[in-house]
Amino acid sequence: MPFSAVGDRVEVRPPTLADVEAYREAVTRSHHRLADFAVPDPENLPAIVASQSAVYRSFMVWSRDPGREHGLVGRVNVANVVRGSFRSATMGYDAYDPYAGTGLFAEGLRLVVGLLFAPEPEGMALHRVEANIQPVNGRSAGLARSLGFVHEGFSRDYLHIPGPDGRRDWRDHDRYTMLATDWPAEPYRPHPRRRTAVLVSGLPGAGKARVATALAAELGLPLLSADAVKVGVAGSSPPDVVGVGETLWRLLADSPVGAVVDGPWQARDADHVQRGLTAAGFDPASVPEVHCDLTCVDTAGPLALGPVVTVDTREPLTPRQLVAVALRARVASSSP
Numbered sequence: 323m324p325f326s327a328v329g330d331r332v333e334v335r336p337p338t339l340a341d342v343e344a345y346r347e348a349v350t351r352s353h354h355r356l357a358d359f360a361v362p363d364p365e366n367l368p369a370i371v372a373s374q375s376a377v378y379r380s381f382m383v384w385s386r387d388p389g390r391e392h393g394l395v396g397r398v399n400v401a402n403v404v405r406g407s408f409r410s411a412t413m414g415y416d417a418y419d420p421y422a423g424t425g426l427f428a429e430g431l432r433l434v435v436g437l438l439f440a441p442e443p444e445g446m447a448l449h450r451v452e453a454n455i456q457p458v459n460g461r462s463a464g465l466a467r468s469l470g471f472v473h474e475g476f477s478r479d480y481l482h483i484p485g486p487d488g489r490r491d492w493r494d495h496d497r498y499t500m501l502a503t504d505w506p507a508e509p510y511r512p513h514p515r516r517r518t519a520v521l522v523s524g525l526p527g528a529g530k531a532r533v534a535t536a537l538a539a540e541l542g543l544p545l546l547s548a549d550a551v552k553v554g555v556a557g558s559s560p561p562d563v564v565g566v567g568e569t570l571w572r573l574l575a576d577s578p579v580g581a582v583v584d585g586p587w588q589a590r591d592a593d594h595v596q597r598g599l600t601a602a603g604f605d606p607a608s609v610p611e612v613h614c615d616l617t618c619v620d621t622a623g624p625l626a627l628g629p630v631v632t633v634d635t636r637e638p639l640t641p642r643q644l645v646a647v648a649l650r651a652r653v654a655s656s657s658p
């Protein structure tokens with residue numbers, strides 16, 4: 323049967339009207355837990371059966387050895403199915419008492435994800451599935467990570483649903499994703515994040531700190547500041563450019579997302595910076611440099627190892643200028 327799979331302890335199949343009684347009992351018994359994150363309705367299975375289509379599918383997870391229990395381990399809904407060059411969907415799920423917390427639902431969800439990526443007509447031939455999870459829902463996030471989903475992003479006020487306070491409201495959600503090319507995935511695998519580095523250069527007093535701080539906020543990257551490092555480097559007056567730099571490169575190397583690096587370098591430090599960026603895992607030719615030029619007669623000039631964006635810091639950057647600089651840095655760091 324399409325959209326069905328059998329595992330060691332559970333099996334998965336589409337909902338039918340024969341499931342109504344077990345579903346009513348399962349949802350009623352689990353109401354106290356489900357109500358933290360959804361609006362459980364023990365009577366809505368007929369509506370769910372009627373709405374099955376190519377853009378909305380449900381999967382019921384059944385225990386293969388239910389004993390005297392109702393047998394329904396959980397339900398997975400796959401909605402917002404978009405085909406074409408997207409082949410993506412969103413996934414929601416509930417585990418029911420007395421099976422929640424026993425690992426049975428995880429086994430079922432693994433079978434479902436396999437069906438989402440399996441070729442048609444047995445599966446849905448998707449490329450990508452996402453699970454949106456409230457940050458306070460550690461159990462659901464732990465389950466997603468146990469299947470190898472990775473945290474891809476954060477969506478503000480994403481769904482109008484209850485949270486643990488029982489009130490319906492717009493709730494922030496974290497986005498966890500899986501791609502067909504990742505599947506079958508290693509449990510709890512690390513997230514291969516994209517790393518971005520941006521250098522901020524300029525003569526002392528050129529306003530680098532202000533620009534670097536604003537850029538880090540706009541780009542959502544950590545800020546690595548030579549001034550902050552200098553405070554902790556003994557005997558660094560006059561500044562030990564190499565010592566401060568080495569510390570910055572080691573911090574950059576350890577950052578999983580990269581950073582905005584505000585350093586004291588001048589054009590003559592190009593070799594040192596080139597080595598540091600390379601050691602931190604970046605190709606210096608693709609690291610954008612935002613060069614702060616206070617006077618517009620900056621004879622030192624930028625390092626120019628990669629693309630240079632020069633900003634005139636005689637006046638504070640306007641929000642529009644800041645965004646333009648950040649976008650130029652983003653474009654430069656994304657260029658092949």
Ligand SMILES: CC(C)(COP(=O)(O)OP(=O)(O)OC[C@H]1O[C@@H](n2cnc3c(N)ncnc32)[C@H](O)[C@@H]1OP(=O)(O)O)[C@@H](O)C(=O)NCCC(=O)NCCS
Pocket residue numbers: 355356359414415416417418421422423424425426427428429454455456459460461462463464465466468509
């Ligand atoms: C979220 C929910 C479906 C999880 O079901 P469950 O039955 O607890 O899941 P399982 O027992 O099968 O858990 C399996 C895996 O998740 C992991 N996990 C569960 N809770 C965890 C936590 N708090 N932190 C880390 N990992 C956790 C388990 O360790 C296990 O992985 P392992 O086999 O590697 O140890 C269930 O708690 C539920 O119905 N919650 C209410 C509704 C809900 O939140 N729906 C999802 C909305 S996004």
